[in-house]
Amino acid sequence: MKILFVNPLIEPSSTIIQKIFSVVDEDLFSPMPLGILYLAAVAEKNGHVSFVENLHFTTVKKALKSIKPDLVAISAATPHYPQSEKIAIEIKKLIDVPIILGGYYPTFQWRHILEETNVFDYVFIGEGEKTFEEFLNRKANSGIDNIPGIAYKKGSKIKYTGRRKLIRDLDSLPFPLRSGVRFKVPIILASRGCFKNCSFCTIKNFYGGKLRLRNVDAVIDEISQMKRLGYKKIFFRDDNFPLNKGYLSKLMGGLRKNNLHNLEYSLMADLNSIMDSEVLELLKEMNVTMVSVGVQSTDEAFHNCMQTNISLQKIKQFLKRICVYPFTVRVYLIVNALEIHNVPKIKKDIDNFFDALQRYSGGNCRFRPVPFMLDPFPGCDISGTSNIDKKEDMNLYRAEFCNIKNSLQCEKNIEDLFEYCIKRSYSFYPRGYGVYRVLLYACSLLLCDVSVGHRVQMIANLVYDRLVAGYSSYQSRKRMYEKYF
Ligand code: B12
Numbered sequence: 001m002k003i004l005f006v007n008p009l010i011e012p013s014s015t016i017i018q019k020i021f022s023v024v025d026e027d028l029f030s031p032m033p034l035g036i037l038y039l040a041a042v043a044e045k046n047g048h049v050s051f052v053e054n055l056h057f058t059t060v061k062k063a064l065k066s067i068k069p070d071l072v073a074i075s076a077a078t079p080h081y082p083q084s085e086k087i088a089i090e091i092k093k094l095i096d097v098p099i100i101l102g103g104y105y106p107t108f109q110w111r112h113i114l115e116e117t118n119v120f121d122y123v124f125i126g127e128g129e130k131t132f133e134e135f136l137n138r139k140a141n142s143g144i145d146n147i148p149g150i151a152y153k154k155g156s157k158i159k160y161t162g163r164r165k166l167i168r169d170l171d172s173l174p175f176p177l178r179s180g181v182r183f184k185v186p187i188i189l190a191s192r193g194c195f196k197n198c199s200f201c202t203i204k205n206f207y208g209g210k211l212r213l214r215n216v217d218a219v220i221d222e223i224s225q226m227k228r229l230g231y232k233k234i235f236f237r238d239d240n241f242p243l244n245k246g247y248l249s250k251l252m253g254g255l256r257k258n259n260l261h262n263l264e265y266s267l268m269a270d271l272n273s274i275m276d277s278e279v280l281e282l283l284k285e286m287n288v289t290m291v292s293v294g295v296q297s298t299d300e301a302f303h304n305c306m307q308t309n310i311s312l313q314k315i316k317q318f319l320k321r322i323c324v325y326p327f328t329v330r331v332y333l334i335v336n337a338l339e340i341h342n343v344p345k346i347k348k349d350i351d352n353f354f355d356a357l358q359r360y361s362g363g364n365c366r367f368r369p370v371p372f373m374l375d376p377f378p379g380c381d382i383s384g385t386s387n388i389d390k391k392e393d394m395n396l397y398r399a400e401f402c403n404i405k406n407s408l409q410c411e412k413n414i415e416d417l418f419e420y421c422i423k424r425s426y427s428f429y430p431r432g433y434g435v436y437r438v439l440l441y442a443c444s445l446l447l448c449d450v451s452v453g454h455r456v457q458m459i460a461n462l463v464y465d466r467l468v469a470g471y472s473s474y475q476s477r478k479r480m481y482e483k484y485f
């Protein structure tokens with residue numbers, strides 16, 4: 001069977017743009033989520049042929065024509081869902097093949113999806129490999145009711161086969177099928193899940209608050225395979241990379257023994273784990289060049305309320321310790337506040353933080369602040385605070401504009417504070433970074449992987465918004481996403 005795996009494009013993106021962007025922001029661009037590549041490997045292991053594509057609904061026709069799939073499998077985190085649905089509708093118009101959907105959004109919203117639309121034949125819930133394997137290998141005449149992890153419609157009724165347990169042994173999975181996809185910086189996972197409980201994060205409820213580690217030898221084998229594919233930099237995309245000293249030393253030993261310690265590594269980790277000096281030394285030895293750390297907020301009350309186990313005191317200690325190491329440190333911030341109406345106080349907190357960041361800059365370490373907005377996506381503990389209940393509101397979940405109206409914030413203030421934070425961030429990037437981003441966005445509209453008609457419409461719209469209607473850059477980009485992506 002030929003299976004087409006689809007990663008829905010949710011932003012003006014193209015291969016050329018990814019190449020340009022990767023010069024400055026190379027960690028940001030990995031065109032294909034690892035989940036799809038794991039599933040593609042499972043399909044191949046079971047005798048099927050996998051095709052993996054980044055698709056926009058206007059480019060579906062071309063892909064179907066050349067691949068002629070027997071099954072289409074679409075992946076969707078929350079921001080991808082509107083595009084996934086458009087793609088599925090387009091496919092159903094063109095060919096009659098089953099379409100399945102999996103990922104974060106369907107895991108938490110499967111009932112809602114099946115109630116709202118008929119385009120998905122099966123919706124997969126949670127970790128996908130085992131469910132998908134059983135689905136592919138089911139006997140021709142048998143149903144799927146004994147395969148946990150699937151929801152579907154039978155007549156007007158919605159059937160749910162029950163939640164599947166997490167995969168006990170991650171090493172039983174085949175390595176992701178990377179051969180057909182070229183990453184600028186390829187991603188790998190040494191673990192799945194996280195032991196922390198941050199209330200704004202989906203991971204706890206997706207992976208049940210558990211951290212599962214892979215065997216170090218298997219991770220080393222996978223890195224060796226990636227080296228053979230020609231990669232020189234590896235990005236660990238674990239939610240909270242296991243900075244457990246035993247695990248790290250073993251990994252370090254394996255990398256040395258296999259001559260892999262001369263590759264460059266980057267990883268994401270919790271601030272609490274990365275404060276330890278021994279851990280920092282080990283990371284340096286391992287040739288880690290970039291670490292991404294969730295500092296999250298400059299507001300103490302936010303940390304307490306969201307159970308981050310972080311305090312302003314800890315943030316200062318962290319900056320002080322890490323600033324002597326030769327790392328690029330991506331500092332993730334959530335722009336928000338519980339006292340959102342007190343804008344001057346929030347601005348003061350933000351200023352204090354950026355001033356501290358400035359004070360600790362200038363040594364070996366390069367800080368790169370990355371502000372986000374508070375997004376109560378389905379699946380996180382605070383998702384109930386979101387006012388989103390209608391399908392049209394899904395546009396509010398768009399990447400970059402994920403400014404979901406919720407009872408914890410006031411939209412206008414948040415937008416202003418977000419812009420303020422972005423502006424303060426620029427001074428930590430190479431000179432001209434702001435201009436570079438604007439130019440990049442303009443190029444991306446010209447070159448993005450959507451049809452030519454769409455590109456013309458988008459550019460005309462942008463010109464109208466900015467020059468005639470006088471929308472701000474933020475508002476006009478938001479309108480663009482809502483209309484075309
Ligand atoms: C790498 C990454 C990125 C990278 C690259 C994204 C990519 N294309 O890979 C970048 C930096 C670009 C990124 C950006 C964003 N990301 Co991100 N990202 C991740 C991260 C850390 C790893 C993704 C991954 O490889 N996972 C590992 C694989 C094995 O898991 P998986 O993809 O979920 O797939 C499994 C299942 O979901 C399921 N499955 C998935 N698809 C399908 C399809 C079918 C048919 C089936 C059967 C099963 C199935 O089976 C798979 C195997 O078990 C995840 C966290 C995480 N642990 O997943 C966050 C995560 C996915 N990102 C998230 C968010 C919010 C974003 C942003 C919106 C942030 C923002 N505000 O801008 C943007 C979106 C922009 C975009 N273009 O996608 C959230 C999504 C939350 C949600 N509820 O939807 C996550 C979960 C982080 C979090 N802590 O909350 N991200």
Ligand code: SF4
Nearest residue numbers: 194196197198201239
């Ligand atoms: S935000 Fe990071 S540390 Fe907190 S639960 Fe999510 S993955 Fe874990």
